[in-house]
Amino acid sequence: MTQLKKSIPHLFLLSYLLVILFPFLFVIFSSVKKDNNEIALNPFGIPKEFVFTNYVETWVNAKIGTYFFNSMYISILASVISILLGAMFAFAVTRMKHGKWNVALFSLILVGMLIPNNSLMLPIYLLVRKMNILDTHLALIIPYIANALPFTIIILAAFMRSLPSEIEEAAVMDGLRAPGIFARIVLPLTIPAIVTVFIVNFLGNWNEFLLANYFLSTDTLRTLPVGMVQFRDQYQMNYAQMSAGIVYSVVPVIIIYAILQEQIIEGVTAGSVKG
Numbered sequence: 001m002t003q004l005k006k007s008i009p010h011l012f013l014l015s016y017l018l019v020i021l022f023p024f025l026f027v028i029f030s031s032v033k034k035d036n037n038e039i040a041l042n043p044f045g046i047p048k049e050f051v052f053t054n055y056v057e058t059w060v061n062a063k064i065g066t067y068f069f070n071s072m073y074i075s076i077l078a079s080v081i082s083i084l085l086g087a088m089f090a091f092a093v094t095r096m097k098h099g100k101w102n103v104a105l106f107s108l109i110l111v112g113m114l115i116p117n118n119s120l121m122l123p124i125y126l127l128v129r130k131m132n133i134l135d136t137h138l139a140l141i142i143p144y145i146a147n148a149l150p151f152t153i154i155i156l157a158a159f160m161r162s163l164p165s166e167i168e169e170a171a172v173m174d175g176l177r178a179p180g181i182f183a184r185i186v187l188p189l190t191i192p193a194i195v196t197v198f199i200v201n202f203l204g205n206w207n208e209f210l211l212a213n214y215f216l217s218t219d220t221l222r223t224l225p226v227g228m229v230q231f232r233d234q235y236q237m238n239y240a241q242m243s244a245g246i247v248y249s250v251v252p253v254i255i256i257y258a259i260l261q262e263q264i265i266e267g268v269t270a271g272s273v274k275g
Contacts, residue, residue: 024250031055031243039239051240058244066220067227068248074137074223075205078144079198085145086152086197087190091182093153094160095168106157112150121210128215139215140223144208148201159193160186195260203253224249 030039031054033047042048059065089109093102128139163186171181187194209225216222222230228245 027243027246030240031247033240036237036239054240054244055247058241058248062241062245063219063227064224064245064248067222067224070137070221071206071224071249072252074140074144075202078141078148078205079201081141082145082148082152082201083156083194083197086149087156087187087194088182089149090153090156090160091186094157095163095181095186096178106153109150109153113154117147118210121214124211125214134215135217135221137216137221140208140212143211144201144205148204152197152201155197156190156193159190163189199256199260202256206249206253 026044029045029047030043032050032052033039033042033054034049034051038047059068089105093106096102124143128134128143131138133139133142167185167189168181171185176184207225208223209229212223212226213229216226224245228242228249
């Protein structure tokens with residue numbers, strides 16, 4: 001009876017995993033089927049013939065390769081810059097003594113978390129147009145950085161507060177000043193939290209559709225989510241190649257999680273423990 005009770009949570013989690021993975025398995029099988037007719041006749045079954053040319057045609061003919069690299073470049077650059085700026089701000093408000101300014105500035109960042117991003121679309125559009133960067137990648141990179149800063153600062157600040165002050169005191173005794181303490185001591189110790197924030201910011205930038213759809217009109221500048229929506233052949237939707245494009249959009253995320261899963265878990269839990 002005890003063994004049965006222990007196995008119930010595992011069975012529940014396994015069932016949940018199957019429910020989550022089933023749509024993705026459907027996409028994978030559809031991506032290697034011959035055409036829409038085969039998908040319609042056998043929607044959930046393993047294909048009789050694996051057609052891997054769908055991936056080649058999707059990458060080249062449908063410009064998925066261009067959209068893919070646009071999304072990768074924008075997502076990584078915006079995530080890295082937001083982490084760099086957020087880490088410097090978090091260091092200033094948690095490890096440097098500025099009196100009441102620390103509380104005031106951090107409270108201002110908390111207010112930024114309460115504002116829905118969609119409600120800022122019109123102001124962002126007006127600012128981007130006045131800056132003459134509309135229909136350029138900067139029109140996405142700058143808003144992505146700004147949108148990610150509140151979350152980035154809050155997570156990194158929570159982690160930096162948990163670092164013992166004795167480390168900084170020893171660094172000061174060795175002659176390091178604030179920039180050196182930040183670059184050599186605090187930043188390396190904050191790597192688990194940085195990895196976690198990078199994943200969250202990267203996913204947000206990678207999957208963002210609204211700004212990318214309205215701010216970019218040149219086809220060669222579009223990101224992968226927008227390109228996937230516009231992915232149609234001349235007469236009808238090609239679901240096999242569409243599924244191949246979806247696989248392309250998911251693979252980078254899976255690779256990042258597989259490589260950095262330990263750092264992600266450590267970054268999520270480490271900041272919650274003081275000392």
